[in-house]
Amino acid sequence: MARRDSKSWRRSRTLSTTFLDDALRDNKTLVSSAPSSSICAKYRPPSSSSTSPLHPDILDHSILFAGTGSEVRRVLKRAMRSALYGLKRHREGSEGEVQKFEGEEPFRILVLGGSVSNCRGVDQKTECWHAHVLRWFQRTFPMEGDRDLVPNSPSRLFPSSSSRVRLHKRDAAEDGNFDADADRLRLAKRAAKRKSKKKPGRTKSSHAGSRRRPSTQLINGSKSATGSAFFAYCFEEEMTLRRKNLDWGKGPDLVVVESGVNDVWPGGEQATRDFEKLLRTLRALPSQPAVVALEAASLLLASTTAATTNAEYDHLPAAHFYDVPVLSVKHALFGPVHGLSSSSAPDGPLNKIDDLFLPDLHHPNDRGHELLADVLLAYLEQQACLAQQEVMAAATSRLNAHQSGVRLIGGRRDGDVDPLLDIPPRQDEVVRPLPARSLFTPFSFDKKGHKVDEGVWELPKPTCIQVGNAKSLVEPVKNKGCVLAGSLASSSPANDEQHDRWSKLAWARDKQYLAASKPGSSVTFRVNVGSGGTILADWLHSRFYDLGDVLVYLDGDRSRVKQLAGWWDLGWSIGVPTEVFKDVSPGEHDVTFELLPASKSSHPSSKNVNFRLIGLIST
Structure with a gap:
């Protein structure tokens, strides 16, 4: 069994981008602070004669509020640490061992949203926006438990673009096999078939040294026709009702909130209050997750509501207050940039905005979901690059301070990253504290004009x-x-x-x-x-x-x-x-x-x- 797991993980290992390879190879500065790689290649192709129907600056203009990104980088390092441990075992030839390194654990992504995140009208396993996000995590930080990878498919935003065909072939070449995804699916089906043939009987208890290999897990907690207010009050109830079928563990590491469509009503101050309660509830979870607000677009809402009444603007005050990034497809498509490029070919695959939506013009189709995922992934790639720089800087500082030349990973010396020493374990992470007061709490002063400390604001338990x-x-x-x-x-x-x-x-x-x-x-x-x-x-x-x-x-x-x-x-x-x-x-x-x-x-x-x-x- 260990041998089969090892081979399976080697195949998934070939999907990694330069993040882990370069972190373990040497400590050179590899990346800039700008979003990179294949996502931006869709919108900024090398050829000046490209007829890309989407504006080349669309991803930049989707960042309504970037925040410091410190919380996102903090949890991305959790994924990096577990992936590095797996790579360490792979290079040392010890994948069959059952020992568990300190701090090595699955990475859990929790999605909260409405019918968009519930994948209305699209295939949830391949076309929905969070399927693209899960695939990115599996490629960027591959873990030993990532057996059943999300299939890699060509871009639906640019189906007739030759540059996209070349990019897809390049991705397949990185896999080492053009049919790598199909091969993985075949292996998964065989494993499921063998499991179904097992005779029922008493399950063998695991021995003391056994463990579950870390993996990237996506928990879709979305509920159609609901917005921030529901999750602000009913998060614990909803997760309790769903938790029977979830591998909840210590809780989520990254929470992506998609509520910009349903929060349009009642809007205004009430939407801001509800969104603040939700952010405070999520940030106070024991797992100390990072939170990102991903605002979907609705052509129906855009044509019936003004920009000033859009929910994403109601979310901004609370997002600033809690340092939560706000990424908006709505702002990218309907804002001052204009979503469609003036160079769009009349016979191209995407000629008008409604080509991104289902016939109801309210929910995105598969191309709209791909764009929604790209908006989030461009931001995550940027933060992953910065997180890598921070990890390698820590490794350099440690090695320079000790000048020991001790062999670390793979038999190399200076420049190697040790996941145990250079990435802090969960209990030692520097977490951004919650504000002591509410966004809506006035400051109190005594008669002498001195600010009065009223203690920490606690949400009444719902x-x-x-x-x-x-x-x-x-x-x-x-x-x-x-x-x-x-x-x-x-x-x-x-x-x-x-x-x-x-x-x-x-x-x-x-x-x-x-x-x-x-x-x-x-x-x-x-x-x-x-x-x-x-x-x-x-x-x-x-x-x-x-x-x-x-x-x-x-x-x-x-x-x-x-x-x-x-x-x-x-x-x-x-x-x-x-x-x-x-x-x-x-x-x-x-x-x-x-x-x-x-x-x-x-x-x-x-x-x-x-x-x-x-x-x-x-x-």
């Missing part, structure tokens, strides 16, 4: 109930059918009343609701309110699906009801956690939702309506 999720164990305390406000109880038979109750509706895997379609049906949940004193509801907003309104009231007090509208006249459908009650006393409270008839709802027609409740949140 309790999130995904009421329609099939995996949720929380049930309503009451679920009644056909009891209209101010009317007599329904005389419907018991089976009709059962039919009229609120029930779970699975529209899709990640679109699950508690729905009602009979006016007067009510459902009550018991929530525990903490120090935040707020209760929020999350429900579907859409001009489709005949959505109506509900009344919501607290502890049976119908004198203080709120009316929530499901219908709106916008071209997209989303759910947004919205504050319903505030200044609620701590403790248990009952929250009731009651469906109104169409005549009393905001729906423009008088047809039958329904309501789709997503969740209930308290702080």
Whole structure:
């Protein structure tokens, strides 16, 4: 088994770029601070006569806020360290050994977003933007556990470009085999077939020295029709419901947040507040990940909202405050640069912006996903180059200080990088501290004008109930059918009343609701309110699906009801956690939702309506 693993990893090892090779070969300055290699080659080809349909500066103009990049470089060094350990074993011929080096661990990438990151309309394993990102990590920092590599495919942005064909052949040549990816897939299928043929029986326990070889893992935590607010309040709940099928380990190393499309509503200060809560929640995770905001583009939104109302601009204050890079396809395509180059050939493969989108003009197609990935990868390549420089500078400083000439990796002396000595382990990383105050907290001063230290701002711990999720164990305390406000109880038979109750509706895997379609049906949940004193509801907003309104009231007090509208006249459908009650006393409270008839709802027609409740949140 060790021999097969060794051969498999040697094949994946040939995919590495110069990052690891040069770090281990000598300590010369290899890279500039500019993004490099194949990604920029698409937009800055060597031939001046190129008819590239996209503006050559599109990647540069996609950086809305670069930040210092220190947090991104910090976690990229984690991936570099594990890859270097594997390379060390490979060069020493000790791949079959089961010893685990200190600090060697998988690299986990967590994706949070809406339907774009859920790969609507494209193949999630090959065409979705994060499939391209996973492939880049496997090529750049190959680890021993990276057995099933994401297949390498030609660019869909420039399918007829001869320069792209040459680039694809060059990539294949680097693999050492034009069919290297197909070979890996065949090996994976054979391994799966052998595994399926094994007879069921007691699993053998691993011996004390065994370990799982590190790998690059992508965790897609996206949820369609949701934005920053959902993850800001329901991150722990969502990850808990999904975690059964995840190799969570210590948690994510890199989190990519894609919420620029769905955060367009409610927008403004509320979007900034929600985004800040999300960034603070992610940055406070025990794994101390780096966070990058990747803003997708929607041609539908671009044609209906002004630049000043775009969510990415609402994200900027919090991103600056927490040093989180903001990368925007929207700004690159629709900003002052203009996405399409003036030299675009009329018969080229990409003649207009909508060639990057699905027919709904709201979600990117495979070419749009490739561009979205390129925007992120151009930034990651830049930070990886700078991280490599920092690691090699540390190696040089160490060797100059000791002048020992001790043999390190592969039998070489000066200039070699030792992953144990030159890349700090997780516990010794210098992590950028969280701001002590909120972005919205005013500074306090005493009577003498001295600033008062008010301590560290702590987010009130949220309790999130995904009421329609099939995996949720929380049930309503009451679920009644056909009891209209101010009317007599329904005389419907018991089976009709059962039919009229609120029930779970699975529209899709990640679109699950508690729905009602009979006016007067009510459902009550018991929530525990903490120090935040707020209760929020999350429900579907859409001009489709005949959505109506509900009344919501607290502890049976119908004198203080709120009316929530499901219908709106916008071209997209989303759910947004919205504050319903505030200044609620701590403790248990009952929250009731009651469906109104169409005549009393905001729906423009008088047809039958329904309501789709997503969740209930308290702080």
